[in-house]
Structure formats: structure tokens, C-alpha cells
Amino acid sequence: WLGRAAQPAFYPMGNTLRDREGKVVGSRQWQDFSVHTLNVKVSIHTLTEGATLFYTTDGSDPAPFEGDRAPQGSSTKLYRKKVGLEFCENGYRDFVVKSVAVAPGVMPSRVGVSSVYRVQGQVDRVTFSEVRSEDMVMLSMTCATPGSRIFYEENGDFPTRFSKVYTEPIRVHTRIVMAVATAAGQTDSPAAMFELLDQVAAPVCTAEGQIVPASQTRGSTAGGQQVYLDEITVYAVTASQGRAGVKIFFTRDGTQPTAKSTRYTGPIVVRDAGTHNFTFVAHGDMMADSEVVDASFVIQNRVAPPVCTPASGIYRETVTLELTCGTEGAAIYYTMDGSDPQPGRGATAEYRSPIALDRREDASFRRGGPLESYDRGGGRPIQACPRAMACKDDMVDSLIGEARYSILEVVATPSSSPPGGLFCEYVVADMECGTPGAEVWYSLDDSVAPTRGGEGSHRYAEPIRIDEVGWTPIRLKAFRNGMWESEEFTVRYGVEAQAMAWGVGDNGRLGTGGESAHPRPSRG
Incomplete structure (x- = not known):
């Protein structure tokens, strides 16, 4: 007959009562559990010398095993040192330890069951x-x-x-x-x-930069905030500056800054467009942290100014205005009367397609026409001054681009009478222009184009007598201040020394043909 190993016993035993330091101060006979703070270490003993102890803490019976490792899935553990029972959450947890002793030559002991160990969690710190x-x-x-x-x-x-x-x-x-x-x-x-510590003075945050008037901003980015153009420089200072260990820290993501956040050491330059949020706090040695200070700044870039094509200059009767902007997606607004464009106001219109400024077309001067504010009467030049600006949401309105066009009426083409042809002995040529106040200039050389005051050109003042035998070319052009020069008119007069046999026609005309019809007008 084989005996059994002695049943394991446990310490501490049940119903013990401990003080704040964990010392046993008594027991309660009616209480079947012991109370512990946060943890308790339980030792297991058996009277059988050389016995191996196995235990569990989950309420299951221990299952002895060979070797140092328990089979997979088993909660049984080999006892080597005191068993630690811990509970660190709110409330408490009851633990029961079970153990069995195994020794050579005897049967395993009966399962020993400890009293209940009640491990109380600790209330969170205030x-x-x-x-x-x-x-x-x-x-x-x-x-x-x-x-x-x-x-x-x-x-x-x-x-x-x-x-x-x-x-x-x-x-x-x-x-x-x-x-x-x-x-x-x-x-x-x-x-x-x-x-209670002295408190560091709250940081004061300011920004320097070019402030944009609210009337020049678009979109929802600003949200009523002050808008800065292109870049800002952010400053932060505390009245406690200079006291022991006073430092300023900040974040830009909306989180609360701490001593591990980015330290403010000098002005911060910000150039990216958008809304920039800063949160500042000041720390000091043996001082309470300052109040947290939030600051928000809005930066917008300016839309590129519109470009007027063609460039400013003097143009004959008409010019087609095109407006372009280097900022993609920007809308262009313009005026034609020289006033500043203001979207949705006055004479401002949105640019959609090229604009024909044609002084010959009555429609240009009617209400809503591009030249309605100008007067073309009396041959006066039209001094058109288109002004344009571009705008886009979440950007600052562009600067104004402009052009100045002098659109001139063309002087009427001059004429000469009598018409060109072959004449006997001489011809008197009279020149005129249908434009009041125009000057007629002419040259008597095929190779010299008539210009105003140019070499080889003559201002017409009275009829011209041509009595030189042969063919004489006259090139005519009319000019008037504030108008475009006329088209050139050329006439050729041929003079014969004496009348031909068949007689002389009106005004001494011998024929209506030109040089090709009368290659040798003189018969001397």
C-alpha cells in the first residue's frame, strides 16, 4: 500500500486583516477571506520532503506534468517562488489558489485549496x-x-x-x-x-505683414478674419520674459502645447497660403504655466494681373481687345470708361470673349456697347482706356491691368480734277479732300511717297499748273491732326506741245488715255 504526499498549505491564511503598510493587525473569525491592497504574495508548503508542487490560480485543479513546461493550453504552473496575485483596476478581485504535491514512491496529494484572497484595486489619484x-x-x-x-x-x-x-x-x-x-x-x-505657484504671464501673439482690405478678398477661407498678402512674420512675447526658466512653446495643429512641443526662439515666417493656427503657452521654473493663447492668421496670394492685348498704341478705326490672366481659373472683370473695375457694380462687366472696339460700327456706341461712353463726332480720336482686374476664391484680387488705345478715324482719300489724261499745252490740277480741316500733301515723283512735311512732298495750297511736255505723276495723301492719314491717290497728267489735227476737247483735253495710249505726247 502506497501512502500519499502531504496536502499543501498556504500562507497567508484567510481572515487576516492588514493595515495600510500591509502588516497583519488581527483577524475576523466570521470572514472567510483576507483583504489585500493591489497585490499579495502567497507561499505554498507541504510536509513531504522532496515533493514538487504544482498550482493554479484560475479555480481549476492543477494537473502535474513532467519537465519544466506545462502542456500547451494548461493553466497549471510549477511552484518555484511565492505566487503573486495582483489587481490594479477599480474595484476588487477574489483569487483562490489550488495546489497538489507530487513525490517519488507515494501517491500525489489531495488538492489543497487556499482561502479567498481579496485583492482590492486602488482609487485613482485626485x-x-x-x-x-x-x-x-x-x-x-x-x-x-x-x-x-x-x-x-x-x-x-x-x-x-x-x-x-x-x-x-x-x-x-x-x-x-x-x-x-x-x-x-x-x-x-x-x-x-x-x-499654488505664481503664474507665468500669458504670451501675446502678433503678426506683421501686408494687410489686405476685405473688399479685395474672395471665398470662405478668411471667414471674416484679417487677411495678409503672401507672407507674415509671427511674434510671441510674455511679460514674464527674463524670469528664471521662462520659455514659450507652441503647436500648429490645434493640440495643447507642452514643454516637449516646439520652443519659440524667434520670429516665425510663414509664406504658405491658407489659415495658420498657433497655440502658445509659457512655462517657468517653480511657476504655474500661463494661460493657453490661440491665434489664427489667414494668408492669401494675389491673382496675376490681367494682360491687355494688343499693347497700348494708336490704331486705325478698330482694335480687338483680348484679356488674359496667368492665374488658372481666375475670372476677369473690366471697364471701358477708365474707372476701376468692381465685380457686380457700375459699368463693370465680366470678360468672356475678345471685344471689338470699332468706331465704324454704330452698335459699338449704343447702350451696352463697348464704346458707349465715348463720342466719335467731328473726327475726334477715341481715347479708349480698358481697365481689368482678375479674382478667384481664396485669393487676393489682382492689381489692375490697363491699356490706352487711340482709335482714329481715317481721313477721306483726296481727289484731283480734272481726271488724269492727255492735255494740250498745259493743265491746271485742283485737289480736294472730303474731310474738313484736312491737309493735302503731294509729290510729283513716282519714287517719292507723299508725307506730311517730308522731303519731296508739298502741301497743296492752290491749283497746280502743269505745262511741261510729257507725263507728270501726282501722288496725293491727306492728313489731319487726330485722324489716321488717308489712303494714297495717284493721278497722271500728260501735256502735248500743240493740238493734234483732230482738235482739242474740253479743258484742252486731247484724250482720256494714259501713257500706254499716248506713249509720245509731244510732236514738237
Whole structure:
């Protein structure tokens, strides 16, 4: 007959009661469990020498195994040192340890079952938050453990369950406040201490840059905020600057800055378009952090100015205006009367296609026509001044682009009478132009084009007598200030020394043909 190994025993035993430091201070005979804070270490013993102990903590019976490792899926463990039972959450947890002893030459022991070990979690530590004003500090206390109560002392003493109960924010009158939180079935929280420190002055954040008038911005980016053009320089300063360890930290993603955030060391230059958010806080040695300061700045780029094509200049009767902008997607608005374009106002129109400025067309001067504000009467030049601006959402309106066009009426083509032809002995040529006030200039050389005051050109003042035998060319052109020069008119007069046998016609005309018909007018 084989005996059994001695049944394992456990320590600590049940119904023990411990103080805050974990020392056994007594027992309760009616209580079948022991209470512990956060953890307890359980030792297992057997009277059988050389026995190996196996144990579980999940309530299952231990299953002995050979070797150092338990089979996969088994909760049985080999006992080598005290068994640690831990619980760090809110509330408590009951543990039961089971063990069996195995020794050579005897049967395994019966399963030993410990008493219940009740491991209590600890109430979360009290946290403080302060709100400062010019003449007071209001202190709030919170504990994350549900159902907890907070006790506090304002004189620096350790709080007990007989201390003041926190129910609402308190006005701080002393430099140190101590607090502890309690909850049923849990260990009291560690004591928390609030120390009233001088507060670092809140940073003041400013920006330098070119401010854009609200009338020159479009879209929703600004949202009523001040808009800066192209770039800004951001500055931050605190009135506590110079005191021990005072530093400013900031974030740009909306999160609360800490001492691990980016430190402000000097002006920050920002050039990217969009909304830029800054959050600043100042820290100091042995001082309370400053209030958190938020600042937001909007940067917009300017739309490229429109370009007028063709360039400014003097044009004959008509010019076709085209407007382009180097900013993709921008809308172009223009005026033709020289006023500044303002979308949706006055004479401003949106550019959609090339604009014909033609002084010959009545439609150009009618209401809504591109030249309605101009007068073409009396041959006066039209001094058109198109002005254009471009705009786009979330950008600053462009600068104004403009052009100046002098659109001139053409002087009527001059004429000469009598018409060209072959004449006897001489001919008197009279020149005229249908444009009042125009000057007629002419040359008597095929190789010289008539110009105003040019070499070889003559201003017509009175009829011209041509009595030189042969053919004489006359090239005519008319000019008037403020008008485009006329088309050139050429006439040729041939003179015969004496009448031909068949007689002389009107005005001494011998024939109507030109040089090809009368190659040798003189018969001397």
C-alpha cells in the first residue's frame, strides 16, 4: 500500500486583516477571506520532503506534468517562488489558489485549496485644474474612479475621512491643498498635492505683414478674419520674459502645447497660403504655466494681373481687345470708361470673349456697347482706356491691368480734277479732300511717297499748273491732326506741245488715255 504526499498549505491564511503598510493587525473569525491592497504574495508548503508542487490560480485543479513546461493550453504552473496575485483596476478581485504535491514512491496529494484572497484595486489619484483671474484662483478636483469621494485639507495636512468633502470648485486661500479619494471596496487613493505657484504671464501673439482690405478678398477661407498678402512674420512675447526658466512653446495643429512641443526662439515666417493656427503657452521654473493663447492668421496670394492685348498704341478705326490672366481659373472683370473695375457694380462687366472696339460700327456706341461712353463726332480720336482686374476664391484680387488705345478715324482719300489724261499745252490740277480741316500733301515723283512735311512732298495750297511736255505723276495723301492719314491717290497728267489735227476737247483735253495710249505726247 502506497501512502500519499502531504496536502499543501498556504500562507497567508484567510481572515487576516492588514493595515495600510500591509502588516497583519488581527483577524475576523466570521470572514472567510483576507483583504489585500493591489497585490499579495502567497507561499505554498507541504510536509513531504522532496515533493514538487504544482498550482493554479484560475479555480481549476492543477494537473502535474513532467519537465519544466506545462502542456500547451494548461493553466497549471510549477511552484518555484511565492505566487503573486495582483489587481490594479477599480474595484476588487477574489483569487483562490489550488495546489497538489507530487513525490517519488507515494501517491500525489489531495488538492489543497487556499482561502479567498481579496485583492482590492486602488482609487485613482485626485487631479487638479485651476482657473485664474486677476484676484482669485478657483481649484477643481476630479477622480476617475466611479463613485469615489474626495476629501481635502487646505493647511497641508494629510486628508482623512474626517476632512472636508469636495463638492464644487473651491477658492484657494493657502499655498498647499492635499486631497485623497475613497471608494467602497477599494483602497484609498495616494494623496495628491496642489501647490499654488505664481503664474507665468500669458504670451501675446502678433503678426506683421501686408494687410489686405476685405473688399479685395474672395471665398470662405478668411471667414471674416484679417487677411495678409503672401507672407507674415509671427511674434510671441510674455511679460514674464527674463524670469528664471521662462520659455514659450507652441503647436500648429490645434493640440495643447507642452514643454516637449516646439520652443519659440524667434520670429516665425510663414509664406504658405491658407489659415495658420498657433497655440502658445509659457512655462517657468517653480511657476504655474500661463494661460493657453490661440491665434489664427489667414494668408492669401494675389491673382496675376490681367494682360491687355494688343499693347497700348494708336490704331486705325478698330482694335480687338483680348484679356488674359496667368492665374488658372481666375475670372476677369473690366471697364471701358477708365474707372476701376468692381465685380457686380457700375459699368463693370465680366470678360468672356475678345471685344471689338470699332468706331465704324454704330452698335459699338449704343447702350451696352463697348464704346458707349465715348463720342466719335467731328473726327475726334477715341481715347479708349480698358481697365481689368482678375479674382478667384481664396485669393487676393489682382492689381489692375490697363491699356490706352487711340482709335482714329481715317481721313477721306483726296481727289484731283480734272481726271488724269492727255492735255494740250498745259493743265491746271485742283485737289480736294472730303474731310474738313484736312491737309493735302503731294509729290510729283513716282519714287517719292507723299508725307506730311517730308522731303519731296508739298502741301497743296492752290491749283497746280502743269505745262511741261510729257507725263507728270501726282501722288496725293491727306492728313489731319487726330485722324489716321488717308489712303494714297495717284493721278497722271500728260501735256502735248500743240493740238493734234483732230482738235482739242474740253479743258484742252486731247484724250482720256494714259501713257500706254499716248506713249509720245509731244510732236514738237
